[in-house]
Amino acid sequence: MSTEAAIHDSIDSAATTVGALWPIHSFVTANPLAGFEDRPFSEAVTQAADLLGGRGYPSAETFRAALQRGQIDPEILDAELSELGYDDDPEILLDHMANASDATDGDAHAATDRAEKVLTKWLSAFLDEGSAHWSMPNREAGFYTAFREVVGYDSEIPDEGVVADLPETPTEAIEAVLAPYPERQWDSIFEDQLAALPGWTGLIKQRADAEGEWQSAHPISLAGYLAARLALLDAVDADISPSNDSIDPDPTAELAGAFLRAWEATYRSDLVESVATESQSLADNDTPSRPDAQLVFCIDTRSEIIRRHIEATGDYETYGYAGFFGIPMEYQGYDADVSVDACPPILDPQHHVTDMPTDDETQASHDRWSGLRETADEIIETLEANAATAYGFVETAGSGYSLALAARTLVPGRVSDLLDAADGQVPDEHEFCEPLVHHQHTYAGDLPVGLTTEEKVEYAATAFDLMGWETFSRLVVFTGHASQTANNPYDASLDCGACAGNPGGPNARVLAKICNNEAVRAELRDRGFEIPDDTVFLAGEHNTTTDEVELYDSDVPESHVAELAQLRSDLATAREEAAAERAESMGADGSAAVSETERRAADWAETRPEWGLAGNAGFVIGPRELTSDLDLDGRAFLHSYDWSTDPDGDALEAILTGPMVVTQWINTQYYFSTVDNAVYGSGSKVTHNPVGNIGVYQGNGGDLMTGLPQQSLMAADDEPYHQPLRLSTVIHAPVDHVTEVLAANEELAELLDNNWLSLTVVDPTQDHGAFQYEHDLEWTHLSERAEASAVSPTAPAVADD
Incomplete structure (x- = not known):
């Protein structure tokens, strides 16, 4: 060589x-230790500490707070500690952990x-x-x-x-x-x-x-x-010789691992018990009637809250599906200079989709008003970039500009109302554009423009297959999501992760247009999806900061106007309830929740417009009925799936190798950003220094910060809001089907074998019993109905490692 x-x-x-x-x-959220996933979690965090200097487990103070709040079951913790030979009181062990974990940094x-x-x-x-x-x-x-x-x-x-x-x-x-x-x-x-x-x-x-x-x-x-x-x-004559010295192993790592497993098991046991109970109820239910409308949301944890409140307002059915709606595309907006990837980073875009104007009059109105806004934005950008110009501008503009600055700072809610009124004059792209979905026999770069009929059918069928869809309402809404925030370098972290940190509305519009195509619907009927002639598909977008759901309804016929009006009214009610719940989680007054969330979205001094995916800990794969009666506190990803419509397990395999891997990335990003924000996060937003539109420094230089800021994770300097737990996945399916998927996907099984996440299966074919994945495709029966010496249906049980 x-x-x-x-x-x-x-x-x-x-x-x-x-x-x-x-x-x-x-x-894009990703596991900062992705390069270590081929080894057990405990080894990975030790080796990463040696190389990167980051802590791998929550601090003793974090464990202590969780124990005091009842988030760690004392009996589960006692069992974990006893298995390792610890018999001291947990408080004494936490004191030992705190004292032993004090470490000094090396010399600069x-x-x-x-x-x-x-x-x-x-x-x-x-x-x-x-x-x-x-x-x-x-x-x-x-x-x-x-x-x-x-x-x-x-x-x-x-x-x-x-x-x-x-x-x-x-x-x-x-x-x-x-x-x-x-x-x-x-x-x-x-x-x-x-x-x-x-x-x-x-x-x-x-x-x-x-x-x-x-x-x-x-x-x-x-x-x-x-x-x-x-x-x-x-x-500069710096020494680059590789160091032969390793950081001494953390003497408290074994103890911290026991506390972490007990915390995770406490959360998981409640989730699994609830799903198993609902599984039994699901088996006893009759086939549901046709709902008034069906709405598909991203599996994002924030969707759990709004879905729950929408279902409470009327006869509505909601589904969970990856927020790019299965369309691996590159998207270019009407007046965008460049296109963006609108699919998960584990996929490569396969199609180029652009917005094309269809209404000249509305387009002209948009161009006129947006031109004024663009000019204003350019002035602000110049002021931000050139201090001398800023002083000159303020000198010339006088008190009017000063008042504008004061208003944005002191009464951001009023400014929000004014900006909303101004934006209301500017038609949105979806009002005069349609996504160019039909195959054009041309290319944008290396990607074909549009989709063939066969591709359209495949994407639609895959969506309905993965969600286990059987009945179609008169209105079906594909609802993407996006955040709204001002002066926030991390705004993309609050948008749709499945769309590579971009809004999900464009993907929703593409799938709705596909499903309204008569040729596509005819082929879908041939494949067993009986879509009634009166079913209309439309798109929408959920604003996760304010919980407003905007519907893109230009294609809805007069025959559906009454139902659409009722849906809008119910969405407004659901928004009020969801916003109140979200405001309470941020310590705000829930009685004025909508106005409070709007203030946070418009306030350029707001460091926490919303909590994002903070709190994420679980992933439930199964019918919505398993969780529709549960308040999961916005902590669980929810992917719709019906094992009875997936005899070959193809849909299950697609969910486990796609959405579950992405949620594990999200979960580990939040985990490590919380346990060591200085190394794996990005510190306080207050001292962020954006650089080059590519990242942020802490201070005036150095390395780019790699993870989430403190305000996305912490309720206070010493009080985590996010509970740093590894992902607990619960699947409603025969355990044999899951085993077959894992056996066919070595990297997926490796993630589980190395304890980067946990997996529990609630098996409806085995008396709704719960089976916990252990290692090497082996399971332990957890159901209370199992015999004391429970064994796996596929292999002997093993002890927890």
């Missing part, structure tokens, strides 16, 4: 331990810090995605070449070592710096250097893998990054 090939192979191997980081404008390395200051300056300039007014020169040639050309002009870079005469290629530069080191040390050196700034490394890794428009225009690679980094380190 050539030296160049060996270097690239070594870099690829070392990079697996650093998780990908998406630009903040399309924030001045030379490395000096090199990184220069490196991150040029990284931020090169990777900027549209916010910089002056661009780094020669970006089109790639990062290493551009960096090589500015080295001679940067007085902060010493004229020493390799950097004094940088080789022409990254590989040559890396080889020159590594000359004193044997090849057996390269992996360790690369791993250390890539982990030193995991935020920048993760962004480069994601950008290079995605090969999007910014990467095409301004390419960067991990090899180019490492070449610049190693050359700078060489210039």
Whole structure:
């Protein structure tokens, strides 16, 4: 193998331990320890602590608070502790954990810090995605070449070592710096250097893998990054020798693991018991009549709240489905400069869909009003970017501008009303545009524009298959979701994760248009989906900050107007109830909940417009009837599924390999951001410094922060709102069907075997008994109706590891 090939192979191997980081404008939640998922959780957090310095378990104080609030069952905890040989009182053990966990940080390395200051300056300039007014020169040639050309002009870079005469290629530069080191040390050196700034490394890794428009225009690679980094380190004479010393294993890790398992088991036992009870009731129920309307929401935990309140207002049926509605597409809005991926990051877009105007008069009105808003936005952007201009503008504008600033700060609710009134003058895109869904026999980049009839049928059928759909109402609403917030770099983290941090309304519109197509409906009927002639599909979007559900009803015929009016009225009632519940969770007055949520959405000083997915802990896969009578407190993902309509288990396999994997990503992002916000999160929003439209610093430089901010997780500085638990998945299906799916998907079984999440099956064919997944496709019977020496239906039971 050539030296160049060996270097690239070594870099690829070392990079697996650093998780990908998406630009903040399309924030995607992902497990920050994704590169460690091939090993048990307990080993992974220990090795990650060695490499990244992050804590892997909640603190003693967090466990103590959970115990005091009754979130940890004392009997379950006692059993976990006894199994490990601990017989002291839990409070004494928590004191021991707190005392033993106090650790000191290592000494800072001045030379490395000096090199990184220069490196991150040029990284931020090169990777900027549209916010910089002056661009780094020669970006089109790639990062290493551009960096090589500015080295001679940067007085902060010493004229020493390799950097004094940088080789022409990254590989040559890396080889020159590594000359004193044997090849057996390269992996360790690369791993250390890539982990030193995991935020920048993760962004480069994601950008290079995605090969999007910014990467095409301004390419960067991990090899180019490492070449610049190693050359700078060489210039300041920093030591890059791989360390032979490891951080001492956390002496309290075993104890913390016991507390964590007890906390998770307490939550899981209540959830499983409720689902098993409802499973029995479900078996006794008659076939339901045709509901007044059916609404499909994202599986997002925030949907659980609004779905519950909608169902309470009338004869409505709701479903849960991944929020991109099964359409792996790239979407370009009517007046958008670029397209965005509108599907989960585990999928590649397969179609390009754009909004095309269909109403000239409404389009003209939109262009006229939106042009005024765009001009105002440009003025504000100029003020933000240029302090001198800002002072001049305020001097010229006088007291009127000052009053406007004061109003936004002191009475954001009133400003919200004014902005809503102004926005009401601007027609939304869906009022004069339709998504170009029909196959155009042309391409946008590498993607075909639109979908063929066969593809449309397949996406619609897959949706109905996965949800176990049998009866169709006169109105069926596919409801995407988006958040609303002001002055928030993390706004994309509150939008639809299944749409790669973008609003889900466009995907809902595409699926509704597909299902209203007569040719598609005819083929769906041939495949067993009896869609009545009077069924009308429409799209909508759930604002998760205010709980308003907007319906896109331009295609609804006169024959359905009365039902549509009733649905709107009931959605308004449901909004009031859901907003009151949400406001209470944020410590606000529930009696004025709608106005409070609107204030939070408009207030540019609000650090917590909503809680997002904080609190997520469970994932229920089964008919809605299993959870419709339960208040799950907005903590559970809900995916509709009917095992009786899925004899081959294909739909179940699609849910487990798709949505369950994505929810595990979300869950671990929230978990690690909570247990160590400094390393795996992003600290306080108050001190965030956005950079290049790609991320945030804490302070004025350094590494990009990789996770969620404190305000998305904490009720107070020392009081987590999010309970850091690994995901508990509950499936309503025969346990043999689940076993077959796991046996056919080794990586999925590996996640379970390594304890990154738990899995329980409530089996309706075995007296609604509950079976807990243990290891190697083995299960333990948990049902109270089981015999004391319960064994798995497929293999002998094993003890919890």
